[in-house]
Amino acid sequence: MIEVKNLQKSYGDLEALKGLSFEVPRGQIVGFLGPNGAGKSTTMKILTCYMPASAGSVSIDGHDAFEAPLEVKKRIGYLPESTPLYSDMTVYDYLAYVAAMRDIPAHDRDARVRKISTTCGASTFLGQDIGTLSKGQRQRVGLAQALIHDPPILILDEPTSGLDPNQIREIRSLIKDLGRDRTIILSTHNLTEVMLTCDRLIIIHQGAIVADGTPEELEQREAQNPTIVLEVAGEGVDAEAVLKAVTALEAVTTAINRSNAHGRVTLAIEGRDGADIRPDLHALAVEKTWSVFELRRDALDLEGIFRQLTRQA
Amino acid sequence: MNHTWTLARRELMSYFNSPIAYTAIAVFLLLAGLQFLYGLVTPGAFGPGADFFEANEASLRVFFEGIPLLFAVFLPAISMRLMSDEQKTGTLELLVTLPVSEMQIIAGKYLASLVFLAVTLLFTVPYALTVAWLGNPDIGPILGGYCGLFLIGATYLAIGLMTSTWTQNQIIAFLLAAMICSGLYFVDSLVGNVWAATRPFFESISFKAHFQNISRGVLDTRDLVFFLSLITIAILLAAHSLESRKWKA
Numbered sequence: 074m075i076e077v078k079n080l081q082k083s084y085g086d087l088e089a090l091k092g093l094s095f096e097v098p099r100g101q102i103v104g105f106l107g108p109n110g111a112g113k114s115t116t117m118k119i120l121t122c123y124m125p126a127s128a129g130s131v132s133i134d135g136h137d138a139f140e141a142p143l144e145v146k147k148r149i150g151y152l153p154e155s156t157p158l159y160s161d162m163t164v165y166d167y168l169a170y171v172a173a174m175r176d177i178p179a180h181d182r183d184a185r186v187r188k189i190s191t192t193c194g195a196s197t198f199l200g201q202d203i204g205t206l207s208k209g210q211r212q213r214v215g216l217a218q219a220l221i222h223d224p225p226i227l228i229l230d231e232p233t234s235g236l237d238p239n240q241i242r243e244i245r246s247l248i249k250d251l252g253r254d255r256t257i258i259l260s261t262h263n264l265t266e267v268m269l270t271c272d273r274l275i276i277i278h279q280g281a282i283v284a285d286g287t288p289e290e291l292e293q294r295e296a297q298n299p300t301i302v303l304e305v306a307g308e309g310v311d312a313e314a315v316l317k318a319v320t321a322l323e324a325v326t327t328a329i330n331r332s333n334a335h336g337r338v339t340l341a342i343e344g345r346d347g348a349d350i351r352p353d354l355h356a357l358a359v360e361k362t363w364s365v366f367e368l369r370r371d372a373l374d375l376e377g378i379f380r381q382l383t384r385q386a
Numbered sequence: 387m388n389h390t391w392t393l394a395r396r397e398l399m400s401y402f403n404s405p406i407a408y409t410a411i412a413v414f415l416l417l418a419g420l421q422f423l424y425g426l427v428t429p430g431a432f433g434p435g436a437d438f439f440e441a442n443e444a445s446l447r448v449f450f451e452g453i454p455l456l457f458a459v460f461l462p463a464i465s466m467r468l469m470s471d472e473q474k475t476g477t478l479e480l481l482v483t484l485p486v487s488e489m490q491i492i493a494g495k496y497l498a499s500l501v502f503l504a505v506t507l508l509f510t511v512p513y514a515l516t517v518a519w520l521g522n523p524d525i526g527p528i529l530g531g532y533c534g535l536f537l538i539g540a541t542y543l544a545i546g547l548m549t550s551t552w553t554q555n556q557i558i559a560f561l562l563a564a565m566i567c568s569g570l571y572f573v574d575s576l577v578g579n580v581w582a583a584t585r586p587f588f589e590s591i592s593f594k595a596h597f598q599n600i601s602r603g604v605l606d607t608r609d610l611v612f613f614l615s616l617i618t619i620a621i622l623l624a625a626h627s628l629e630s631r632k633w634k635a
Contacts, residue, residue, distance in 0.1 A: 123631075124631055124632060125632050143485050143487070146483055146485040149483070151480070153480060153483075155476065157475050157476030157477045157478075158477065159400065159477055161403050161404050162399065170392065174389060174484045174485070174486065176485070
């Protein structure tokens with residue numbers, strides 16, 4: 074159980090976190106989502122006791138991260154961003170070292186290192202120097218070191234960044250497997266990843282939580298105010314005129330010109346109070362004798378939500 | 387304690403897995419050999435124009451006089467990467483999120499560098515054997531000299547470890563440590579010679595004066611306390627600097 078209350082962090086004048094609060098129950102896979110510099114890594118660094126918060130508190134299974142860091146560190150496996158590892162050690166030596174530091178008894182270490190590296194798909198290059206590994210292999214070693222003491226909580230900072238699509242798929246299914254019996258917090262700016270792996274989504278923007286819920290919940294919430302896409306063409310039809318005619322409609326609140334250069338006019342239109350304005354638009358098109366190529370409800374997907382929520386002010 | 391030893395073992399593995407350790411030891415032994423035979427960094431120590439054989443004296447006196455100077459360059463080169471490298475490559479983040487305290491981390495790193503120092507000193511034992519084979523040296527100053535070398539080396543390493551927590555740039559860590567070490571070695575002759583009134587004070591804080599006492603075979607508590615307190619201060623400052631990331635901004 075992770076409890077974060079009113080977490081704040083400033084670096085000098087820069088406010089990196091402006092009061093984050095959330096709770097993660099046991100066994101949930103949570104995705105932190107947000108643009109670069111949103112505060113995802115900062116939050117993770119505070120959770121793992123790498124650095125303290127300026128204000129607010131983090132408690133993990135009832136242990137405060139600032140007061141009892143050793144207790145907290147024991148319960149967490151951490152994969153930092155960009156997977157820093159000792160490049161002059163072999164994979165086996167490195168994992169055995171982490172196992173020793175994690176208080177795994179000497180007689181269990183060999184078995185544990187072999188088991189975890191099999192789980193993470195690192196068993197084929199145990200004897201290789203870390204410096205010679207590919208990005209995907211490094212990531213596996215990074216995951217293995219985070220898992221070696223079988224922690225109830227895993228914190229993974231961008232576990233799939235820099236990997237190719239096949240590697241991403243493999244790591245993703247590994248994370249899903251791991252999440253069956255432990256709590257995982259991972260950060261990413263890849264939406265597909267979150268949709269496919271996470272039970273819950275926390276979108277962070279400029280140091281604050283802007284959305285928190287299951288992927289389905291977030292999609293539903295946004296579906297209440299749909300965008301209508303209208304694509305028309307015709308003799309002497311230009312974007313200016315169409316835009317003007319559409320915005321003049323009573324039921325329309327906003328219309329945005331999304332036209333491409335191929336001669337057709339495309340608009341993204343929102344109706345008042347989520348009203349379905351497609352009949353009105355059809356009537357307008359008939360009246361103006363526009364040829365309609367498309368008139369559809371644009372179901373906003375997570376990507377759209379993300380873009381909307383994290384638009385720069 | 388277990389964690390400290392595990393950390394030290396890993397550090398030593400890194401030292402001896404890379405060519406840096408061997409290169410550094412080789413260069414050091416070469417210079418140490420020249421010092422032993424010709425008084426490389428202490429010209430005239432065997433008498434005008436003389437070398438070890440011409441001086442016809444069965445002792446390691448000149449060797450012990452020169453090694454602290456070589457150490458002031460050699461040991462900072464060994465200690466510079468201890469913490470700087472961890473900061474530069476980001477492995478520090480994994481290191482401090484392991485269930486260990488800052489003090490254990492520093493102690494582990496320091497222990498590893500002391501083992502390295504001991505290994506280096508072991509490689510110079512053949513000089514002592516040579517002297518024992520050629521003549522009949524007084525054993526007291528030789529044992530005292532080695533104690534002194536280990537103490538002064540341990541102090542240099544503690545200072546080097548401290549400067550390497552200050553920066554992720556190994557060169558800066560090296561230069562700072564070499565400057566502090568050689569500065570404190572020469573401080574009595576540098577300032578004391580120009581301004582005679584300050585000489586007693588600078589002798590009391592100079593590495594050279596304290597080292598010379600020990601290497602004569604006189605193990606005085608004052609000299610011991612001097613080196614041990616410098617080591618303690620440097621180690622505490624190093625742990626403190628590692629902890630400073632946790633200060634609430």
